[in-house]
Amino acid sequence: xxxxxxxxxxxxxxxxxxxxxxxxxxxxxxxxxxxxxxxxxxxxxxxxxxxxxxxxxxxxxxxxxxxxxxxxxxxxxxxxxxxxxxxxxxxxxxxxxxxxxxxxxxxxxxxxxxxxxxxxxxxxxxxxxxxxxxxxxxxxxxxxxxxxxxxxxxxxxxxxxxxxxxxxxxxxxxxxxxxxxxxxxxxxxxxxxxxxxxxxxxxxxxxxxxxxxxxxxxxxxxxxxxxxxxxxxxxxxxxxxxxxxxxxxxxxxxxxxxxxxxxxxxxxxxxxxxxxxxxxxxxxxxxxxxxxxxxxxxxxxxxxxxxxxxxxxxxxxxxxxxxxxxxxxxxxxxxxxxxxxxxxxxxxxxxxxxxxxxxxxxxxxxxxxxxxxxxxxxxxxxxxxxx
Amino acid sequence: xxxxxxxxxxxxxxxxxxxxxxxxxxxxxxxxxxxxxxxxxxxxxxxxxxxxxxxxxxxxxxxxxxxxxxxxxxxxxxxxxxxxxxxxxxxxxxxxxxxxxxxxxxxxxxxxxxxxxxxxxxxxxxxxxxxxxxxxxxxxxxxxxxxxxxxxxxxxxxxxxxxxxxxxxxxxxxxxxxxxxxxxxxxxxxxxxxxxxxxxxxxxxxxxxxxxxxxxxxxxxxxxxxxxxxxxxxxxxxxxxxxxxxxxxxxxxxxxxxxxxxxxxxxxxxxxxxxxxxxxxxxxxxxxxxxxxxxxxxxxxxxxxxxxxxxxxxxxxxxxxxxxxxxxxxxxxxxxxxxxxxxxxxxxxxxxxxxxxxxxxxxxxxxxxxxxxxxxxxxxxxxxxxx
Numbered sequence: 044x045x046x047x048x049x050x051x052x053x054x055x056x057x058x059x060x061x062x063x064x065x066x067x068x069x070x071x072x073x074x075x076x077x078x079x080x081x082x083x084x085x086x087x088x089x090x091x092x093x094x095x096x097x098x099x100x101x102x103x104x105x106x107x108x109x110x111x112x113x114x115x116x117x118x119x120x121x122x123x124x125x126x127x128x129x130x131x132x133x134x135x136x137x138x139x140x141x142x143x144x145x146x147x148x149x150x151x152x153x154x155x156x157x158x159x160x161x162x163x164x165x166x167x168x169x170x171x172x173x174x175x176x177x178x179x180x181x182x183x184x185x186x187x188x189x190x191x192x193x194x195x196x197x198x199x200x201x202x203x204x205x206x207x208x209x210x211x212x213x214x215x216x217x218x219x220x221x222x223x224x225x226x227x228x229x230x231x232x233x234x235x236x237x238x239x240x241x242x243x244x245x246x247x248x249x250x251x252x253x254x255x256x257x258x259x260x261x262x263x264x265x266x267x268x269x270x271x272x273x274x275x276x277x278x279x280x281x282x283x284x285x286x287x288x289x290x291x292x293x294x295x296x297x298x299x300x301x302x303x304x305x306x307x308x309x310x311x312x313x314x315x316x317x318x319x320x321x322x323x324x325x326x327x328x329x330x331x332x333x334x335x336x337x338x339x340x341x342x343x344x345x346x347x348x349x350x351x352x353x354x355x356x357x358x359x360x361x362x363x364x365x366x367x368x369x370x371x372x373x374x375x376x377x378x379x380x381x382x383x384x385x386x387x388x389x390x391x392x393x394x395x396x397x398x399x400x401x402x403x404x405x406x407x408x409x410x411x412x413x414x415x416x417x418x419x420x421x422x423x424x425x426x427x428x429x430x
Numbered sequence: 431x432x433x434x435x436x437x438x439x440x441x442x443x444x445x446x447x448x449x450x451x452x453x454x455x456x457x458x459x460x461x462x463x464x465x466x467x468x469x470x471x472x473x474x475x476x477x478x479x480x481x482x483x484x485x486x487x488x489x490x491x492x493x494x495x496x497x498x499x500x501x502x503x504x505x506x507x508x509x510x511x512x513x514x515x516x517x518x519x520x521x522x523x524x525x526x527x528x529x530x531x532x533x534x535x536x537x538x539x540x541x542x543x544x545x546x547x548x549x550x551x552x553x554x555x556x557x558x559x560x561x562x563x564x565x566x567x568x569x570x571x572x573x574x575x576x577x578x579x580x581x582x583x584x585x586x587x588x589x590x591x592x593x594x595x596x597x598x599x600x601x602x603x604x605x606x607x608x609x610x611x612x613x614x615x616x617x618x619x620x621x622x623x624x625x626x627x628x629x630x631x632x633x634x635x636x637x638x639x640x641x642x643x644x645x646x647x648x649x650x651x652x653x654x655x656x657x658x659x660x661x662x663x664x665x666x667x668x669x670x671x672x673x674x675x676x677x678x679x680x681x682x683x684x685x686x687x688x689x690x691x692x693x694x695x696x697x698x699x700x701x702x703x704x705x706x707x708x709x710x711x712x713x714x715x716x717x718x719x720x721x722x723x724x725x726x727x728x729x730x731x732x733x734x735x736x737x738x739x740x741x742x743x744x745x746x747x748x749x750x751x752x753x754x755x756x757x758x759x760x761x762x763x764x765x766x767x768x769x770x771x772x773x774x775x776x777x778x779x780x781x782x783x784x785x786x787x788x789x790x791x792x793x794x795x796x797x798x799x800x801x802x803x804x805x806x807x808x809x810x811x812x813x814x815x816x817x
Contacts, residue, residue, distance in 0.1 A: 322709030322711075322724065324736070347712070
């Protein structure tokens with residue numbers, strides 16, 4: 044293990060501990076981590092030291108300074124009670140791993156939250172056999188009201204099923220109503236990503252425990268909260284930015300005038316994601332939110348999985364409905380080299396490994412991931428680019 | 431009666447006769463009328479002469495020339511059988527008057543059909559107590575499928591009722607389904623305009639005879655076909671351009687994938703009118719056309735009368751929902767002068783007449799029309815501009 048590995052491990056461990064005492068997306072903490080590193084911030088918190096100075100910000104007035112200090116002291120008091128080994132052991136026990144920025148499983152798309160003003164994620168708890176980064180490469184968020192109508196649940200199911208059939212991963216919030224219908228249908232064909240506002244062993248809502256267990260078999264559950272933490276109201280709103288950020292596009296299936304799904308929609312718009320809405324009867328209160336998005340030209344109108352794929356796929360890749368969804372930019376260097384080595388006529392894995400300069404086993408693992416993302420496909424002579 | 435009046439009367443009479451033997455919107459006839467005047471063209475047809483030459487066009491090849499000649503000869507044979515006095519007497523008997531371009535009742539908005547390539551209207555038959563020009567000033571077309579669902583008819587009724595309450599005249603095609611529901615609801619509160627593809631005494635569809643009679647009491651029925659003419663399939667398509675042209679905006683309430691309402695919609699788009707669509711269940715075949723218009727960003731999403739008024743009203747007049755709908759450009763010179771003389775504080779009619787340079791009775795008549803169009807309103811001290 045190199046010094047750099049050790050440093051990354053210490054950083055991840057500190058970030059995991061921080062999730063136990065700090066709120067997700069805290070802007071001040073984000074700036075502090077960027078400047079001083081998680082290991083140092085955590086150490087200062089545990090030691091009960093003063094908060095490290097964040098440069099480049101305006102000097103806060105005395106009131107603001109006092110508020111920040113109270114926040115820091117609250118975190119510090121919490122940090123004193125965190126046992127890092129126990130936290131990681133409890134998580135592992137519950138089948139939950141921690142993924143920090145920089146980790147191979149960290150979704151590249153979250154980097155957009157690091158832009159100024161963005162409520163960056165300090166780390167993600169992940170449960171399930173899927174690979175979060177790979178699942179998100181070719182994904183769409185399907186969200187909507189908990190108090191969905193049977194129409195809404197029907198449309199969410201059909202759309203999620205169709206997306207899964209086209210190898211698009213459905214990301215949603217695991218709630219009753221639209222979210223549950225979307226996860227359930229997607230999970231029946233492919234994989235799905237559940238983004239929760241509570242610890243991944245909490246199974247909230249309780250009635251979805253079975254669904255979450257089924258999702259974990261091929262997909263993943265994600266949360267910024269550590270195991271054992273019950274959801275609180277504000278967590279749902281900050282969780283929604285994660286749903287929007289993980290995917291290139293968000294579909295609102297049903298939403299009342301003040302639905303939380305509209306909060307996800309506004310995050311998607313802020314992050315320059317493709318925002319889509321499903322129309323419904325104008326007589327239905329649960330379609331009012333969707334129609335507002337359409338009326339004000341904020342969302343594109345989608346009625347089926349094909350519409351969604353057409354809107355999310357970049358212009359130059361529109362024609363094949365199974366084509367990749369804005370994924371190239373997210374590829375790490377090795378994957379990009381392997382993809383480069385695949386041509387439109389089939390080539391064997393040994394040839395591909397050779398021309399990409401990677402060992403055969405690494406190339407084969409990457410080919411599998413690229414295939415899951417729809418970027419390459421198997422053929423009689425090996426692997427090729429899809430038409 | 432001046433020479434000019436006589437000339438206009440002869441032109442109108444010739445145009446009325448032409449509607450009996452030529453198809454609405456014929457481009458060649460339009461060019462001929464613009465160059466030679468209706469009276470001369472009609473005289474040549476009756477005399478069995480050769481077609482008058484249309485300048486500015488490429489000389490047609492021998493095939494095209496032969497086709498045009500056959501068309502002309504067909505018209506000429508028809509013209510020989512037309513008795514102008516009987517035509518006008520039969521029309522008057524059926525309560526139908528003829529309105530020619532230049533007539534005070536001619537809707538200003540139709541001038542857009544006179545642009546190059548536009549299938550201009552050669553004249554309109556009108557039945558009913560309303561004034562076609564005034565009714566169209568502040569109007570919206572509400573169209574949709576004949577095979578409408580009960581959802582579609584419900585929405586069409588609600589929307590038309592709401593538009594009529596806001597003093598917006600509903601224009602539609604008088605068919606079963608969406609058209610009928612819209613006319614019926616609008617007529618219950620205000621006035622409506624029925625645009626037919628057949629003679630105005632024909633009552634097609636037969637089941638709407640009662641509705642048409644009710645419409646004629648305050649609104650109007652319009653057609654480019656003279657009395658006694660039964661509708662033929664191509665007439666409906668050419669009629670649709672008239673619906674789109676008469677109004678500043680068209681709402682499609684329900685439309686299947688190949689609905690005639692989409693034909694009206696494409697006319698509206700070509701004429702730069704505001705095109706709107708009502709969403710519906712994505713599971714409904716009768717909403718597919720609407721969703722295609724929304725998906726392809728061709729139409730704005732509207733769910734109620736307020737949405738429609740907001741989309742049709744020009745940007746600078748959006749706030750008052752009873753405000754005028756793009757009418758200023760349609761005003762004749764006298765009306766514009768009267769409007770000019772009205773200020774935001776109330777002024778008496780004598781003052782307004784004086785400052786507009788018109789006789790009092792003319793000014794008062796025009797003030798009534800401007801009020802009907804929502805451009806002026808009564809107040810304690812006379813008339814003023816609405817807030």
